[in-house]
Amino acid sequence: xxxxxxxxxxCGAPIVxxxxxxxxxxxxxCKSILVRSDLDLKKVGQVADLPPxxxxxxxxxxxxxxxxxxxxxxxxxxxxxxxTWNEWHLVMNDGxxxxxxxxxxxxxxxxxxxxxxxxEAGNFEVGEPFVWDNVTYSVxxxxxxxxxxxxxxxxxxxxxxxxxxxxxLLSESGKFATIDYSDEKPALYLGExxxxxxxxxxxxxxxxxxx
Amino acid sequence: MSxxxxxxxxxxxxxxxxxxxxxxxxxxxxxxxxVTIVCESCHSILDAKDPNLQVxxxxxxxxxxKPLIPLGSRGKIRGTEYEAIxxxxxxxxxxxxxxxxxxxxxxxxxxxxxYLTEYNGHWNDVSTLKALPEQVPNSSPPKVRYLGExxxxxxxxxxxxxxxxxxxxxxxxxxEADVVTDYVSPPRVLSSEKTGSEVNWSMGEYMSGxxxxxxFRLPGDPPExxxxxxxxxxxxxxxxxxxWVAFAAFALALVVMMIGFDLTADKREIFNGYYKFDSNKRxxxxxxxxxxxxxxxxxxxxxxxSTDLNNRWVYLNYALINVDTGQAFDFGREVSYYHGxxxxxxxxxxxxxxxxxxxxxxxxxYYLRVEPEGDPGYGVTYYTVNVKRDVPQYSLYALALxxxxxxxxxxxxxxxxxxxxxxxxxxxxxIKWGNDE
Amino acid sequence: MIRILxxxxxxxVLLGLGVAQYQGWSLATVNEVKNVPRSVRDxxxxxxxxxxxxxxxxxxx
Numbered sequence: 001x002x003x004x005x006x007x008x009x010x011c012g013a014p015i016v017x018x019x020x021x022x023x024x025x026x027x028x029x030c031k032s033i034l035v036r037s038d039l040d041l042k043k044v045g046q047v048a049d050l051p052p053x054x055x056x057x058x059x060x061x062x063x064x065x066x067x068x069x070x071x072x073x074x075x076x077x078x079x080x081x082x083x084t085w086n087e088w089h090l091v092m093n094d095g096x097x098x099x100x101x102x103x104x105x106x107x108x109x110x111x112x113x114x115x116x117x118x119x120e121a122g123n124f125e126v127g128e129p130f131v132w133d134n135v136t137y138s139v140x141x142x143x144x145x146x147x148x149x150x151x152x153x154x155x156x157x158x159x160x161x162x163x164x165x166x167x168x169l170l171s172e173s174g175k176f177a178t179i180d181y182s183d184e185k186p187a188l189y190l191g192e193x194x195x196x197x198x199x200x201x202x203x204x205x206x207x208x209x210x211x
Numbered sequence: 212m213s214x215x216x217x218x219x220x221x222x223x224x225x226x227x228x229x230x231x232x233x234x235x236x237x238x239x240x241x242x243x244x245x246v247t248i249v250c251e252s253c254h255s256i257l258d259a260k261d262p263n264l265q266v267x268x269x270x271x272x273x274x275x276x277k278p279l280i281p282l283g284s285r286g287k288i289r290g291t292e293y294e295a296i297x298x299x300x301x302x303x304x305x306x307x308x309x310x311x312x313x314x315x316x317x318x319x320x321x322x323x324x325x326y327l328t329e330y331n332g333h334w335n336d337v338s339t340l341k342a343l344p345e346q347v348p349n350s351s352p353p354k355v356r357y358l359g360e361x362x363x364x365x366x367x368x369x370x371x372x373x374x375x376x377x378x379x380x381x382x383x384x385x386x387e388a389d390v391v392t393d394y395v396s397p398p399r400v401l402s403s404e405k406t407g408s409e410v411n412w413s414m415g416e417y418m419s420g421x422x423x424x425x426x427f428r429l430p431g432d433p434p435e436x437x438x439x440x441x442x443x444x445x446x447x448x449x450x451x452x453x454x455w456v457a458f459a460a461f462a463l464a465l466v467v468m469m470i471g472f473d474l475t476a477d478k479r480e481i482f483n484g485y486y487k488f489d490s491n492k493r494x495x496x497x498x499x500x501x502x503x504x505x506x507x508x509x510x511x512x513x514x515x516x517s518t519d520l521n522n523r524w525v526y527l528n529y530a531l532i533n534v535d536t537g538q539a540f541d542f543g544r545e546v547s548y549y550h551g552x553x554x555x556x557x558x559x560x561x562x563x564x565x566x567x568x569x570x571x572x573x574x575x576x577y578y579l580r581v582e583p584e585g586d587p588g589y590g591v592t593y594y595t596v597n598v599k600r601d602v603p604q605y606s607l608y609a610l611a612l613x614x615x616x617x618x619x620x621x622x623x624x625x626x627x628x629x630x631x632x633x634x635x636x637x638x639x640x641x642i643k644w645g646n647d648e
Numbered sequence: 649m650i651r652i653l654x655x656x657x658x659x660x661v662l663l664g665l666g667v668a669q670y671q672g673w674s675l676a677t678v679n680e681v682k683n684v685p686r687s688v689r690d691x692x693x694x695x696x697x698x699x700x701x702x703x704x705x706x707x708x709x
Contacts, residue, residue, distance in 0.1 A: 457655055464662055508670070534689075568674035569674070580697075582695075611661050611664070
């Protein structure tokens with residue numbers, strides 16, 4: 001895993017990429033959103049202050065999922081009617097990209113599943129079943145969320161989106177699927193719910209008064 | 212390799228704030244998790260997500276409740292350290308009577324929230340369920356199943372919050388009432404709470420006051436538990452089952468013993484004599500039989516008396532006397548037989564025959580001394596005296612079986628009365644034992 | 649714990665039962681008298697039973 005380095009076009013601070021395939025990152029000094037083409041960095045926007053949250057995960061948290069070690073290197077923060085949640089961008093040991101969904105004590109790890117047949121936006125009902133990779137998922141929740149901020153490295157460009165529709169589907173066996181309708185082309189992610197303990201997380205955030 | 216620059220990731224802090232209503236100091240311990248926080252001094256419920264801490268409700272507290280676990284205390288539950296950050300009292304009404312229990316909100320920044328409930332000295336460690344229990348169809352009273360265990364419906368009631376203190380990760384209001392339903396499978400309980408259209412499930416596991424005091428290192432003693440709580444584990448159930456299994460094994464052994472003794476006992480007839488007793492005859496009616504030998508190890512001697520009594524009685528004084536040692540076994544047998552007809556049909560009382568087993572008679576040469584007595588005026592009674600050696604005593608088996616049965620029955624009764632006490636508090640009380648209305 | 653106690657108790661009961669059956673115990677009320685003289689053999693009337701002079705009457709129904 002090569003670690004190309006560069007400087008921020010806005011404030012000149014050093015930028016280091018943990019992951020060679022990162023497309024976007026945020027400058028820690030000036031909070032500019034930077035998009036990369038080879039070694040060229042271009043500022044495309046600014047991150048407003050992220051909402052305060054109490055997730056125990058932070059950039060740099062390491063863990064293990066299905067015997068594969070990973071590091072959290074970025075996140076997207078979403079807001080919906082019940083509060084906020086984080087989608088942490090994980091880079092696995094083998095260089096592939098994954099996502100750790102972190103909401104209200106519920107954790108799930110998923111991976112992008114391109115090339116599957118997906119329903120059109122608005123074309124589904126709660127309980128409706130879909131089959132991908134021989135597993136049946138049924139629609140459980142439809143969430144209207146909006147983008148609230150980004151941090152760290154992401155595998156694609158993502159900023160200033162307004163409203164986003166997520167469709168969550170659950171299977172009998174604890175597997176879940178999410179269809180992200182924020183782009184023109186909907187994107188499918190397949191994954192499993194996990195217990196916090198089973199992720200063997202290290203380098204978690206420190207809270208005052210707790211070791 | 213850290214991506215940190217001059218703005219390091221913020222370490223969430225415990226925040227000290229002031230109540231907007233009365234100015235009293237408040238501490239926010241759960242970082243950004245609190246949804247509501249209560250001011251202890253003026254009983255205002257504040258919006259913890261609002262930087263201005265808007266007052267959502269103010270309630271009147273007739274008496275201030277002091278939580279048994281002080282807010283801010285830390286304790287270890289299931290290997291994880293938690294801090295008690297919130298407290299509420301919840302009240303239900305049954306037959307017009309209020310019953311209240313207490314709930315504590317426990318927080319760990321990595322593990323999230325847990326709850327402790329306390330009622331009459333009984334504690335429960337409660338956590339929210341992610342998956343839903345399934346209803347068992349056609350069950351009355353209702354049952355639910357979760358992770359392979361079946362839970363029975365215990366109680367449904369409308370529970371309202373009557374007092375709050377500290378922080379909560381949800382919107383809490385004094386007076387709001389939710390429908391709470393409990394299903395039990397001791398030591399666990401499943402609770403569903405219906406708020407509007409949302410149903411939340413949680414599972415509790417029974418804990419003793421001692422466990423809580425030890426976990427939080429609290430001073431003094433926990434309050435004594437009163438009565439039996441819905442999911443309090445019965446100390447006896449598994450013991451009772453295993454004792455009945457042991458009883459079955461013992462009963463089988465007893466039957467084997469009975470067969471064994473039956474096959475090996477001598478049961479030999481030693482002596483048989485035929486006699487006549489005339490109650491009208493004056494003078495001494497006593498006589499002695501011929502000598503006979505009792506052989507083998509010390510065992511019993513069965514003396515059987517058969518008479519031709521008909522609505523009469525006769526009394527026989529027996530003495531079994533050892534020729535050589537002069538030891539005698541002295542006993543008396545009343546034999547009476549009455550019968551007749553009356554308005555209910557025919558009746559009979561007593562028997563014309565009698566049998567007695569003389570215990571622990573050593574081997575040797577013996578004779579019987581017999582002295583009959585009877586009602587004068589009745590005349591002649593003919594009778595046979597028959598002596599057998601080493602006869603099995605079935606009454607002893609009955610006694611032994613009773614002795615084996617007694618502890619099992621006592622234990623079962625105690626288990627049943629424990630369960631009786633448990634269910635008498637539920638929506639499905641058992642039929643009352645003892646006094647009726 | 650209770651189970652072990654019961655097993656010990658049950659074994660004791662069965663052992664006691666075995667001894668009782670073998671030794672010929674019974675529930676009858678029998679008095680043991682020592683040193684009955686040989687003369688009783690010839691004169692049965694001289695033996696004084698504990699149970700003698702028993703007068704019993706059962707009225708009929």
